[in-house]
Amino acid sequence: MYRRPLLQRLDPPSVIVFRALHLGDMLCTVPALRALRAAVPRAHIALVGLPWAQQFADRFSAYVDEFIAFPGHPLLPEQPVRHAALARFYNSLCTRQFALALQLHGSGDVSNDIVSGFGAQAMAGFCRGAPVVRDRTVLFPYPEIGAEPERLLSLMEQLGAPSTGVHLEFPLSRDDEDEWRASGLGASLTPGAYLCIHPGARKRDKCWPAALFAKVGDRLAAEFGLKVVLTGSAEEADLTADVASRMHHPPVDAAAPISIGAMAVLMRDARLLLCNDTGVSHIAAGLRLKSIVVFSKADIARWAPLDRHTHRCIWDPGAERAQVVLQHARALLAGTAPSRQRSVGMWPYW
Numbered sequence: 613m614y615r616r617p618l619l620q621r622l623d624p625p626s627v628i629v630f631r632a633l634h635l636g637d638m639l640c641t642v643p644a645l646r647a648l649r650a651a652v653p654r655a656h657i658a659l660v661g662l663p664w665a666q667q668f669a670d671r672f673s674a675y676v677d678e679f680i681a682f683p684g685h686p687l688l689p690e691q692p693v694r695h696a697a698l699a700r701f702y703n704s705l706c707t708r709q710f711a712l713a714l715q716l717h718g719s720g721d722v723s724n725d726i727v728s729g730f731g732a733q734a735m736a737g738f739c740r741g742a743p744v745v746r747d748r749t750v751l752f753p754y755p756e757i758g759a760e761p762e763r764l765l766s767l768m769e770q771l772g773a774p775s776t777g778v779h780l781e782f783p784l785s786r787d788d789e790d791e792w793r794a795s796g797l798g799a800s801l802t803p804g805a806y807l808c809i810h811p812g813a814r815k816r817d818k819c820w821p822a823a824l825f826a827k828v829g830d831r832l833a834a835e836f837g838l839k840v841v842l843t844g845s846a847e848e849a850d851l852t853a854d855v856a857s858r859m860h861h862p863p864v865d866a867a868a869p870i871s872i873g874a875m876a877v878l879m880r881d882a883r884l885l886l887c888n889d890t891g892v893s894h895i896a897a898g899l900r901l902k903s904i905v906v907f908s909k910a911d912i913a914r915w916a917p918l919d920r921h922t923h924r925c926i927w928d929p930g931a932e933r934a935q936v937v938l939q940h941a942r943a944l945l946a947g948t949a950p951s952r953q954r955s956v957g958m959w960p961y962w
Contacts, residue, residue: 615745616772617770617771617772618712618734618736618750618771618772619651619652619712619771619772619773620772622711622712622734623652624652624655624710624711624712624734625654625655625656625711626655626656626657626658626708626710626711626712627648627652627655627656627657627658627710627711627712627713627714628657628658628659628660628680628705628710628712628713628714628730628732629645629648629657629658629659629660629676629713629714629716630660630661630682630713630714630715630716630717630723630726630727630730631659631660631661631716631717632660632661632662632665632682632684632688632690632691632717633661633662633690633717634662634664634690634814634891635668635872635891635894635895636890636891636893636894636915637760638661638665638668639780639782639891639894639895639897639898640759640760640761640764640780640894641716641761641764642672642675642761642780642781642898643761643764643765643775643776643777643778643779643780644716644761644764644765644767644768645657645672645675645676646675646776646777646781647765647768647769647773647774647775647776648675648714648768648773649674649675650773650774650776651768651771651772651773651774652773655711656677656678657675657676657677657678658676658677658678658679658680658710659676659678659679659680660680660681660682660730661679661680661681661682662681662682662690662691663681663682663691665679666679666681667871667872667873671782671783671785671873672781672783680701680705682701683695683697683698683701685722685726687722688722688723702729702730702731705729705730705731706729706730706731707731708731709731709732709733710730710731710732710733711732711733711734712732712733712734712735712736713727713728713730713732713734713735713736714727714735714736714737714767714771715727715735715736715737715738715751716737716764716767717737718738718754719738719739719740719754720737720738720739720740720751720754721740723737724737724739724751733748734748734749734750735748735749735750735751736749736750736751736767736771737751737752737767738751738752738753738754738755738767739751739752739753739754740753740754741753750771752766752767752770757913758913758914759778759913759914759915759916759918760914760915761778761780761918762778762918763914765778778918779897779918780894780897780898780917781898782876782894782895782898782899784873784876784877784880785873787873788871788873788874788876788877789877791870791871791873791874791877792870792874792875792877792878795868795870795874797864797866797868797870797878798866798878800839800864801839801841801864801878801881803881804881804882804883805837805838805839805883806838806839806840806841806864806881806882806883807829807832807833807836807838807839807840807841807882807883807884807885807886807945808840808841808842808843808878808879808882808884808885808886808887809825809828809829809840809841809842809843809855809863809885809886809887810842810843810844810885810886810887810888810890810892811825811842811844811848811851811852811854811855811887811888812844812845812848812851812852812888812890813888813889813890814890814891817909818888818889818890818908818909818910819851819888820888820906820908820928820931821931822851822854822855822858823858824931824934824937825855825886826855826856826858826859827858827934828886828934828937828938828941829855829859829861829863829886830859830860830861831938832884832938832941832942832945833861834861835942836883836945838883838945839863839864840859840861840863840864841863841864841866841878841882842855842856842863842864842865842866842867843866843867843875843878843879843892844866844867845867845868845869846867846868846869848867849865849867849868851867852865852866852867853865853867866878872895875892875895876895876899879892879895879896879899879901880899880901882901883902883945884901884902884903884904884941884944884945885901885902885903885904886903886904886906886937886941887903887904887905887906888905888906888908889905889906889907889908889909889910889912889915889925893905893917893923894917896917896923897917897918897919897922897923900922902922902923902944902945903917903922903923903924904923904924904926904937904940904941904944905917905923905924905925905926906926906928906937907925907926907927907928907929908927908928908929908931909929912925912927922944924940924941924943924944926940
């Protein structure tokens, strides 16, 4: 017997979404949230995430109406558990009786139990193994292949929220612009006349060596007449300083205690971003900024930006492929077609 998709059957007045992860993971959720909003435009959509993600919810207020900080879980490694806040957190959600809870945190091994504790009238998400389809619970098999935005979007489509595009976004606000201007870091920069190098990552063992960032930066500065700007948080100032100390063309070191939004304003006006596999690569995708992303550990098929012409992803766990990075940086800056060279791996990866 034909059954309408869950969102069409429920037409929920309120939806609570769970995804308690870091910047890049959250930006990959945007296509799914955009589809959800289009499918239920009058619903109140609340996001449960890591405390930092209040700023994510504020930035994407077109898709998220409310942010609720998650106090943690012993089996999720992203944050320490705030045990004193657990009872109050779950009690408050159960009292509110959301019409639908969506588990967008992954395969559901741990997160399905968390979301079931929200006390919503219905629940949907991913699971391992066979699908679960009941009147008030719909869990689909977790897709083991595909890019992260596509995986999350597939859940929305199965629930009855057609795709509104798989592209990422990173909207900039007047506050972002004002903060960047007030920092004074860009006083000597001309839009379109510089490239950004972001040598950091949340996990330091993912970082390409400072010497290679410096080498590529120097070559591009000499060949294209561009200023090199080193970006990062204040906690990454040691990395940007290390890269700067190795360069012959003095860069602008913009590692500073500025917000992600202010840093994105800086990147918006750049010609190119060179970075590790980290959240800024997804900011670049949202800004339509050409980028070179160096991978060493993560699943490149899952986490690489989808536009493989604008964003070139280089697999280099041994830090041996600076020439390949340089080749593709030159191609992007010159506006030429991507090379089909397959020295390591298969097209469309290099």
